[in-house]
Amino acid sequence: MKSGSFQRLVEVGRVVLINSGSDAGKIATIVEIVDHRRAIVDGPTTNVKRQVVPLNNVVLTDIVVKSLPRAIGSKRLAVFLEKNQVVEAWQKSAWAKKIDARQRRANLSDFDRFKLMRLKKQQRNIVDRQVALLKKERA
Amino acid sequence: MAKSAHKNQLAPGISRLSRSKVFSKRAAYKIVKDGKAKVAETEKPKKAEAPVSERSDLVKALTAESNSVYPVSTIPKSKAGRKAIRAPKLRQSITPGTVLILLAGRFRGKRVVFLKQLKSGLLLITGPFKINGVPLRRVNQAYVVATSTKVDISGVKIDAKVSDEYFKGEKEAKPKGDEEEFFGKDAKKKEHPAHKIADQKVVDKEIVAAVAKVPFLASYLASSFSLSKGQAPHTLKF
Numbered sequence: 001m002k003s004g005s006f007q008r009l010v011e012v013g014r015v016v017l018i019n020s021g022s023d024a025g026k027i028a029t030i031v032e033i034v035d036h037r038r039a040i041v042d043g044p045t046t047n048v049k050r051q052v053v054p055l056n057n058v059v060l061t062d063i064v065v066k067s068l069p070r071a072i073g074s075k076r077l078a079v080f081l082e083k084n085q086v087v088e089a090w091q092k093s094a095w096a097k098k099i100d101a102r103q104r105r106a107n108l109s110d111f112d113r114f115k116l117m118r119l120k121k122q123q124r125n126i127v128d129r130q131v132a133l134l135k136k137e138r139a
Numbered sequence: 140m141a142k143s144a145h146k147n148q149l150a151p152g153i154s155r156l157s158r159s160k161v162f163s164k165r166a167a168y169k170i171v172k173d174g175k176a177k178v179a180e181t182e183k184p185k186k187a188e189a190p191v192s193e194r195s196d197l198v199k200a201l202t203a204e205s206n207s208v209y210p211v212s213t214i215p216k217s218k219a220g221r222k223a224i225r226a227p228k229l230r231q232s233i234t235p236g237t238v239l240i241l242l243a244g245r246f247r248g249k250r251v252v253f254l255k256q257l258k259s260g261l262l263l264i265t266g267p268f269k270i271n272g273v274p275l276r277r278v279n280q281a282y283v284v285a286t287s288t289k290v291d292i293s294g295v296k297i298d299a300k301v302s303d304e305y306f307k308g309e310k311e312a313k314p315k316g317d318e319e320e321f322f323g324k325d326a327k328k329k330e331h332p333a334h335k336i337a338d339q340k341v342v343d344k345e346i347v348a349a350v351a352k353v354p355f356l357a358s359y360l361a362s363s364f365s366l367s368k369g370q371a372p373h374t375l376k377f
Contacts, residue, residue, distance in 0.1 A: 106374075106376070107376055108376065109286060109287045109288060109376055109377060110238075110240070110250075110286045110287075110288065110364065110375075110376075110377045111238070111286065111287075111288040111355075111356070111359055114355065114358075114359045114362065115355050115359075118355060118358070
């Protein structure tokens with residue numbers, strides 16, 4: 001049962017999103033806790049090398065890999081992750097989708113932005129027309 | 140020593156010899172500026188040679204003119220410059236067919252197609268004219284943003300005659316008309332040379348065909364670029 005004010009705990013098996021450093025934007029799993037500030041994190045399926053990471057550089061997600069043995073090796077961790085479909089669960093989450101949308105928007109070329117504007121206009125046109133008709137009916 | 144050694148300056152900034160004395164000491168009258176050597180020079184040595192037998196060596200040394208012993212300075216030679224004049228390197232992002240955004244000039248904001256770099260380094264561009272009214276024109280790389288959008292102009296052949304010379308304006312006779320001539324009812328509009336219109340059509344024909352193949356590209360080229368609220372050029376990807 002989840003109780004208390006903290007819903008996401010730093011624990012072995014907790015999936016985290018790395019915020020800063022060369023692995024920024026990738027998810028990894030807490031494999032061992034060093035102290036109140038640091039943890040050993042590993043992401044064999046997401047290209048994150050096994051490393052000690054300050055917990056300030058990391059954000060806890062909702063995903064936990066249940067009953068993960070402490071200090072598990074990378075190879076066996078990969079098996080666990082596949083079995084629990086961790087990466088898929090992350091990619092399905094609204095959080096991951098928002099990040100992806102943000103990146104896509106930032107990487108639009110000038111032509112892409114133009115096409116986007118035109119398509120939005122088309123959409124608006126269709127919707128507004130229907131709304132106008134409905135308003136007319138109701139009036 | 141024949142001459143006692145004098146300090147060059149009496150005090151800092153004040154030289155011992157006056158300007159005219161320095162001039163004659165340096166024999167600056169002999170320094171050739173335009174390549175015209177003074178003819179009077181040849182007469183001088185003859186005068187000094189006349190009573191040779193009577194002069195002793197000491198007297199000769201004392202009265203010897205400096206220019207007969209030391210070589211006179213020649214035309215000052217300018218230093219060889221090491222700057223090479225060559226066309227500026229073309230940015231890697233600009234290749235034939237790239238859509239460019241013009242940043243300055245008459246057509247600022249317009250999106251145009253890049254054709255090739257001319258010998259002077261300027262970029263040859265075209266609207267195409269039918270799409271956005273930009274003719275065959277030269278533009279400087281520095282005043283252009285290269286987008287990542289490319290038009291396939293591999294099949295387009297640009298005549299070699301379209302070069303820097305092609306764009307140099309013809310020298311016109313000075314306009315000596317009065318107001319009426321310019322603004323009156325019968326004012327003649329300067330006609331654009333017909334051969335340039337023809338050249339434009341030839342180049343644009345295939346480009347317009349290539350543009351038509353890509354959806355939205357024609358209207359993209361017809362529109363102008365502008366920044367809206369919240370957009371900053373350094374954060375945008377082109």
